[in-house]
Amino acid sequence: MNNPKNSSANILILATGGTIAGTAGAALKRDYRPGQIGIDAFIQQADALGLKARLTGREVAAIGSEDMHPDLWSTLYSACAEAMDDPQVDGVVITHGTDTAEETALLLDLTLPTNKPIVLVGAMRPADAVGSDGMRNFVNAIRVAADGDASGRGVLLVMSDRVISARDARKARTSGTDAFRGFPRDSIASVTPSSLDWFGDPWATDRPARFAFPDKFPTVPILYAYAGMQTDAVDCLMQDGTKGIVLAGFGEGNAPGIIRRRLAEAAESEIVVVRASRVDEGLVDRESEDDESGFIAARGLNPVKARILLQVMLASGINDPALIQQAFDRR
Ligand code: SIN
Numbered sequence: 244m245n246n247p248k249n250s251s252a253n254i255l256i257l258a259t260g261g262t263i264a265g266t267a268g269a270a271l272k273r274d275y276r277p278g279q280i281g282i283d284a285f286i287q288q289a290d291a292l293g294l295k296a297r298l299t300g301r302e303v304a305a306i307g308s309e310d311m312h313p314d315l316w317s318t319l320y321s322a323c324a325e326a327m328d329d330p331q332v333d334g335v336v337i338t339h340g341t342d343t344a345e346e347t348a349l350l351l352d353l354t355l356p357t358n359k360p361i362v363l364v365g366a367m368r369p370a371d372a373v374g375s376d377g378m379r380n381f382v383n384a385i386r387v388a389a390d391g392d393a394s395g396r397g398v399l400l401v402m403s404d405r406v407i408s409a410r411d412a413r414k415a416r417t418s419g420t421d422a423f424r425g426f427p428r429d430s431i432a433s434v435t436p437s438s439l440d441w442f443g444d445p446w447a448t449d450r451p452a453r454f455a456f457p458d459k460f461p462t463v464p465i466l467y468a469y470a471g472m473q474t475d476a477v478d479c480l481m482q483d484g485t486k487g488i489v490l491a492g493f494g495e496g497n498a499p500g501i502i503r504r505r506l507a508e509a510a511e512s513e514i515v516v517v518r519a520s521r522v523d524e525g526l527v528d529r530e531s532e533d534d535e536s537g538f539i540a541a542r543g544l545n546p547v548k549a550r551i552l553l554q555v556m557l558a559s560g561i562n563d564p565a566l567i568q569q570a571f572d573r574r
Contacts, residue, residue, distance in 0.1 A: 252296045252333040252389035255326050257319060258282035260306040261340025263377040265369035275369040277340055278305035285338070289382055292436070296389040308340025308347075308365075313460045316350055320456045323355055334360040334388030338381065341365040341414055341422060344400060348409035349548045352398035353555050354456040357447045360393035363400045363409075367420045376403065376420040383434040395445030396431065406432035410574065413545055415523055426524045427543045446574075457558030461486040465546045466506075468498045468521060477505040486562075487515040487553045491546040496520050496527035507536035515539065515562060517553055517571070519546040529568070537564055542571045 258264065260278025264285070267275035282300035289298060303322065304315055319337065326332040339347055348363045355361060364384035366377035384401040387393050398409040402423040411425035425431070432441045464480045466488055480488055488509060492498045496518030498506070510516045519541035520527050529540040541549040549571070556567055 253331055254296045254298050254385055254388050255322075255332045255335045256282055256286065256298055256300040257322050257335060257337045258285070258300060258302045259304045259308070259311070259315070259319070259337065259339050261308050261338060261342075261344075261365050262369050263338050263340075263364065263366035263381065264305065265366075266371045267369050268371070270371055270373050275372070277307040277369075280370055282338070285378075285381065288378060289385065292382060294382065294385055294389075296385050298385065306340070308343040311340070311343045311347060313457070316347065317456065319347065320351060320354060323351060323361055324456075327356055327359055332359065334362070334393065336381075336384045336388045337361065337363045339363050339365050341367060341402070343547075345409070345412050345414060345545075346547050346551050348398050348400050348412055349544075349551050350555065352409035353454050353552065354452050355398065356452050357395050357397055357445075357450040360388045360390070360396075361398045362388045362393070363398065365402060367402075367418065367422050374420075379404075379436065382436045386436065386439055387432070387434055390439055392441055392445065395448035395450070397447055397450075399431075401434060404433060404435055405430035406434055410548075411543070413523070413548075424524070427526065454555045454559050457555060459558065460554050461557040463487040463489060463550050463554050463557070465489045465491055465550055466498075466502075467491045467546075468493050468502070470499075472499060472502055474501055474505045477502060477509065481509055481512075481514065485514055486557050487517065487550075489517045489519055489541070489546050489550045489553065491521040492518055492527075494520065494522060495525065495530075496540065503532070503536065506538070510537035510564075513562070515553060515557065515564065515567060517541050517549045517567075519544060519549045521546070539564055539568050539571055544571065 265277040400412040407425040415424040416422040
């Protein structure tokens with residue numbers, strides 16, 4: 244079990260790189276290189292602040308998260324799964340680039356149990372930038388991972404003093420420290436280096452992993468809708484081996500008639516088609532055409548996260564559209 248309140252927690256830090264570990268070499272330079280600062284240096288700085296937690300670091304990678312890939316996901320998953328079973332670990336913090344943090348967070352959320360907190364954290368400004376947000380976010384993430392009330396909420400993401408659940412988290416701005424939003428649910432807690440306030444009770448206490456971690460990630464491309472698109476946009480995604488297509492559609496997951504018809508043909512040939520939206524916020528609910536065409540509605544998941552859920556399900560051998568829809572409907 245993770246630690247009771249007010250005792251010192253053992254937190255495992257898994258470092259992957261990103262801007263949080265990035266430097267520009269000069270505070271006024273715009274360009275910087277992600278993943279430059281080793282996890283030991285980070286831990287030393289955090290320790291010097293007098294945190295009530297014992298930190299152990301492991302450098303899993305030192306990449307910009309645009310290069311995140313299934314092998315690295317697999318390494319992260321195994322390290323987290325081990326930590327979930329290790330009585331010496333109370334919680335895990337993963338430092339991660341912000342660009343694909345929402346995909347990693349959802350993947351781990353779907354494939355790990357909820358008995359201990361797992362918290363992803365990043366930064367929008369490199370460590371040597373004026374007003375860098377990295378150390379504050381890092382300290383906030385440790386505070387969350389060390390809290391006895393943080394488990395039973397699935398994988399969490401901490402940015403700009405907010406705690407957002409993996410299912411809801413999305414990067415909504417290209418720059419600025421307040422870049423993440425939760426949708427449909429916004430922050431589930433507010434955190435600073437000196438305070439942590441949960442806005443409700445845990446909803447997934449001691450829940451086992453929902454799905455197995457994929458041995459192999461099935462091919463599931465994303466089709467981005469645009470005015471005037473033609474069927475070749477779909478055809479070039481329907482290669483041998485394509486198991487699913489996620490539509491990043493207009494508005495509530497819409498696309499031109501010729502595209503919808505082509506996607507219905509794809510669904511008939513056993514490619515699972517999920518309708519999501521290219522709009523940043525809003526639900527994509529089921530419509531009667533989904534029944535006729537065999538489509539799935541992504542509900543609250545954006546296209547990249549809909550893709551992760553679909554890949555995890557297909558890799559587990561689940562391709563019944565009704566079961567897949569249930570997983571999209573579920574909070
Ligand atoms: C990255 O995702 O690694 C680069 C951007 C960032 O961390 O904010």
